[in-house]
Amino acid sequence: MQQDDASRRHFIRNAALLSGAAMTLPSIGLGQTRPDDKPAPPATNIADALAMPRTATSMPGLYPGRVANVSDELCVREGAPVEDRAALMLERGMLELTGAASLKDAWLRFVSAEDMIGLKVNPVAGKLLSTSLALVRAVIAQLEAAGIPRDRIVIWDRREFELHEVGFTTENFPGIHITGTECKDAQGSFVDANGRLYSLDRIDKDWFYWADCEEPYDAETLPYMVNEGKHSYFPSLLTKELTKVINIPILKNAGNSITLCLKNLAYGAVTNTARLHKQLWGETSAQVPCFPPLRDKTVLNIVDGMIGCYDGGPGANAQFIVPYKRLLLGSDAVAVDRVGYEIVLAKRLAEGVQKKESPRGAAFLTLAESYGLGVADPARITRVDVAL
């Protein structure tokens, strides 16, 4: 759903009205685990997001609490995902998730030929641990088979050059637009002749996540953060061009937690994120997807778990990269994250990385559930396990 001018103005007005209220909102979820004498985390403008009217496509979407977990022993060969097996897993997962009679029908429950569809991948860990080209090719092929023209599909992430580095190039994906907020010119420069960041032309300052914390960036870091201050801006691609988002993260850990659907949307969309990691890691993951550009457009999540990691994430540390040999699918990002969290946690416990679950590991999911983004309680999640 593209925001019209009226709703944009509504958002800005609400932001002005509610930012003061946000300052006094208690921190829930993660804050509950803090001892009483510890300071509350910085305030944010989450109240602004929660005040925005929901739409028919708002998260958790068509299938709240339902997750298809498709595994296939043959999907990784010589350390690399196998494209035809990825396609089979994807097909089976779409049918199990939706209960549709045909694959075309399954896809068309989420998107139509009129949509501009963004495939939100995750290339941040480089070639070793990126959303696989094999899975993205399978997604595109099945979208095309469902009648979606290639020119209505965009592969995107925050960093355009990282997309290119891992193989999301026009050579590998002819006819598909590939773009990111943070970008360089042909000479490798982040700035134009006047010293202005190209990225500034790719953000929408009407849409932002505000948090009462900031961090100054030096000249080298700024191009990767785009702006300083207390605002993290959404990309204009998302707010103005895309009408639907298919989220395709990787099955990997982030410390004793995970970095799957919610984090791929949150940290993978907005600018100025370094300031958020230390004080608002979990809050950011749960709160940024509450804003309409993500909440109302992200209709499907497909976790690439053919190859993932259980330690060293979200970066790539080869010693901890493992073939999980599975895909997780769901419209409910919170439920998919919960299932993924349990898979990663089980591996961490088995490998002795952790002795027991940390109460903080899944706290951001509980927080996300409290915002109405999806189902975090395992008892209320329907997990459909399929082995090919």
Next chain:
Amino acid sequence: MIPRVVFSLTLFLCAVIAGAQSPDILLTTRDLPGWTIDKAETYNDRQLYGYINGGAELYLEYGFRQVVGQRCSKGEHEFMVDVYEMVQPQAAFGMWTLSRRPGKQRIPGIEWSSMTGNQLLFVRGKQMVNITLFDSRDETRNAARSVATLLHKRIGGMAFRLPKEVVSGALAKHKDEVRFVQGPLALASAVSDWSELFEGIARFDLYHWRVGKGASASDVGLVTFKSQRDVDSFLKAAGIAVPKAVKPGKPSADWLMNAAANRAARRIDGLRLWFVDGGSEFKKLLATL
């Protein structure tokens, strides 16, 4: 005349300083005949987000200076050599202990190293070297090993001197599993179960061992805090009451206990203490440490 001497001396010093900036870590085709060695890419602490997005914070927490990356390839064979220079040897050692998979095979001839099918990793002085293989063929593995041996020799320099409690005594046989942690992010990666115990403590030196197997393993820490306030905060979070008779800063012969949680601490000296947390080895460790 004098200015010219000063100028020449300055040039000489600059050359010496430049020479001291680890030029030996740069690989050339002479080091690996028949292979293509790409031009090195160097990223300093301010550029790290551009190189290892998603993992930069951990390096910065330990204290990071620069990373030099070089790609080596020969036909379909390919591996990447990253030499991370940290601000001090302890930082490099800490990063290495978090980056390696405990209990794995060592690179022959390199003490603080680990080796798996697609990665060679070692620490030497202020440098941590990470060689990532993009294929698992023998020729690639052999070339990567020769590069590891070569760089280990070239980097040379002072090896990090570990505390005597790490290299001798009851835990010496577990030294291949030790992890060295200095801040909250590393703690969350290495011993996430302890994150709440260190809540609000920004810097500390922690050597951590996991003794035993699986969920019944005991966690052991040798911790050096920066202040008595941090010691008090830690003990309080661990549920360990300190009797008034125990004076701050003085070694304690007896373990201070949280019997209900199977947690115990004993001050070694100053702001250093042992901490043992649960598991099947709990009593044995209290008796031997």
